[in-house]
Amino acid sequence: MAYNLYLVTDYLGLTTKAAGGLMSAAILVFVIAAAVAAATTGRWSDRWARRKPFVAGASLLMLLAVLAPAAAPETWAYLLFFLAAGVAFGTYTAVDQALMVEVLPGGSEGAKDLAFLNAANALPQILAPGAAGLLVTLLGYPGMFLCGGLAAAVGAVLILLIKRVR
Numbered sequence: 001m002a003y004n005l006y007l008v009t010d011y012l013g014l015t016t017k018a019a020g021g022l023m024s025a026a027i028l029v030f031v032i033a034a035a036v037a038a039a040t041t042g043r044w045s046d047r048w049a050r051r052k053p054f055v056a057g058a059s060l061l062m063l064l065a066v067l068a069p070a071a072a073p074e075t076w077a078y079l080l081f082f083l084a085a086g087v088a089f090g091t092y093t094a095v096d097q098a099l100m101v102e103v104l105p106g107g108s109e110g111a112k113d114l115a116f117l118n119a120a121n122a123l124p125q126i127l128a129p130g131a132a133g134l135l136v137t138l139l140g141y142p143g144m145f146l147c148g149g150l151a152a153a154v155g156a157v158l159i160l161l162i163k164r165v166r
Contacts, residue, residue: 002129003136011073011141022075026082033086034093042094051099051165058092059156063149070145102165 004026008019045054065084068077104113135144 003132006136007069007141008078011069012075012078013073014075022078026079029079030082030086030089033083034090037087037090038094039090041091042098045095045098051095051102052159052162054091054095055099056156056159058088058095059152059159061088061091062152063156066145066149066152070142070149073141099159099162099165103162 004023005016005019008014008022009016012019012022014022041054041058045051061084065081065088068080068084071077100117104110104117132144135147139147
């Protein structure tokens with residue numbers, strides 16, 4: 001999100017004025033997709049008593065989402081990315097919190113464990129803009145997207161390796 005304007009102007013080649021309209025539409029698509037996904041997948045996860053397939057699936061969907069703009073610097077690919085990323089984000093945020101709570105050991109150190117989880121969630125958000133800038137400089141926008149997809153794939157594998165949760 002931090003490089004959205006640069007992505008649209010430098011990578012897609014839009015003017016600043018056109019970029020504003022496209023970015024607004026993309027954010028709207030993302031928010032609606034995330035809200036619908038969060039509302040539905042959270043319920044499904046609870047009903048089926050399954051967490052890992054949803055969280056790993058969201059990570060794999062993010063991998064697929066980044067392939068569109070990596071392969072095609074086009075408006076349709078950008079919007080497709082935001083649609084798929086919205087579904088992935090909504091699913092991930094709805095179910096990942098439940099997964100994290102289920103893997104906590106419990107006991108009297110719950111607050112410490114939750115603080116650690118919150119720090120683990122915040123750190124990537126703090127580091128991502130700088131890493132993205134470096135990746136764009138070194139590999140271009142397609143390389144940045146592909147590195148993001150690789151990170152999502154690794155995340156999916158790591159989620160599937162959790163033993164204590166279904």
